[in-house]
Amino acid sequence: MRVLVVYDVSDDSRRLRLSRELERMGLSRVQRSAFVGPGGLAVAKEAARAAAQLVDDSTDVVHVVLLSEVEWANALVVGRPLAAPRVAEVTLLG
Amino acid sequence: MRVLVVYDVSDDSRRLRLSRELERMGLSRVQRSAFVGPGGLAVAKEAARAAAQLVDDSTDVVHVVLLSEVEWANALVVGRPLAAPRVAEVTLLG
Numbered sequence: 001m002r003v004l005v006v007y008d009v010s011d012d013s014r015r016l017r018l019s020r021e022l023e024r025m026g027l028s029r030v031q032r033s034a035f036v037g038p039g040g041l042a043v044a045k046e047a048a049r050a051a052a053q054l055v056d057d058s059t060d061v062v063h064v065v066l067l068s069e070v071e072w073a074n075a076l077v078v079g080r081p082l083a084a085p086r087v088a089e090v091t092l093l094g
Numbered sequence: 095m096r097v098l099v100v101y102d103v104s105d106d107s108r109r110l111r112l113s114r115e116l117e118r119m120g121l122s123r124v125q126r127s128a129f130v131g132p133g134g135l136a137v138a139k140e141a142a143r144a145a146a147q148l149v150d151d152s153t154d155v156v157h158v159v160l161l162s163e164v165e166w167a168n169a170l171v172v173g174r175p176l177a178a179p180r181v182a183e184v185t186l187l188g
Contacts, residue, residue: 004159006100008125008173031102031155033127048170061125061173065098067161076142079155 002072003027003039005047007062009055018062021050030081041066096166097121097133099141101156103149112156115144124175135160 005022009015019029025046027037037043044066051062099116103109113123119140121131131137138160145156 006125006128008127030157031100031127033102033125034100034157044170048172051172055173057173059173061171061175063124063128063175064170064172065159065161065165066168067159067165071159071161071165074160076138076158077155078142078145078158079149079151079153081155081157 001038001040002036002067002069003044003047004065004067004072005035005051005062006065007033007051007055007060009033009060009062011056011060014054014056014060018051018054021054022047025050028082032082036072095132095134096130096161096163097138097141098159098161098166099129099145099156100159101127101145101149101154103127103154103156105150105154108148108150108154112145112148115148116141119144122176126176130166 009018022035027035029035044064048064055062103112116129119137121129123129138158142158149156
C-alpha cells in the first residue's frame with residue numbers, strides 16, 4: 001500500500017515540522033505540499049495524528065489517502081516531481 | 095472511481111486557468127492545490143492533458159491519481175477541507 005499526504009498549512013514553522021515528521025515516517029516529498037511512501041492504515045493514522053497535533057484546524061487542511069501500489073504507480077505525472085519518480089513518469093504527447 | 099489532482103504551479107495565472115479547467119471537468123477543490131471528483135481513466139487523462147498544456151514543466155508538477163470511491167471515502171481529513179466534505183470528516187481524538 002501507499003500513503004499519500006496532501007496539505008494546506010499556512011504557518012511556515014508548522015508546515016516545516018509536519019514535513020519533517022512525514023519524512024521521519026519514511027514518506028518522500030513529491031510536491032511542495034504532498035508526500036507519499038510505503039505504509040498501511042497504521043502509517044496513515046500516524047500521519048493524520050501527527051498532522052492533528054501540528055496544524056491549525058481553523059485555517060489548515062490535511063488529507064491522508066491510502067491507495068494501492070498500482071494506483072500510485074499508474075498516477076499520471078506532468079512536470080517534475082520532487083522525489084525521484086516512483087511512478088512511470090508519463091510524457092503526454094501533445 | 096475518483097480522480098484526485100494535486101499540483102504545484104508557481105505562476106498565478108497558469109494556476110488559475112488549471113483550477114478553472116478542473117472545475118469545468120466537474121472536479122471540486124478540496125485544498126488550495128488539490129481537486130477531486132468523479133471519473134475514470136478518461137477524466138484522469140483529460141486532467142493530465144489540460145495540465146500539460148497549461149503548466150511550466152521546468153518548475154511545476156501535477157499528479158493525477160485514480161482511486162476508488164472507498165479509498166477516497168476512507169481518506170483521513172484533518173482540519174477544514176474547502177469543498178463540502180465528500181469524506182467522513184475524521185475528528186482524531188488526541
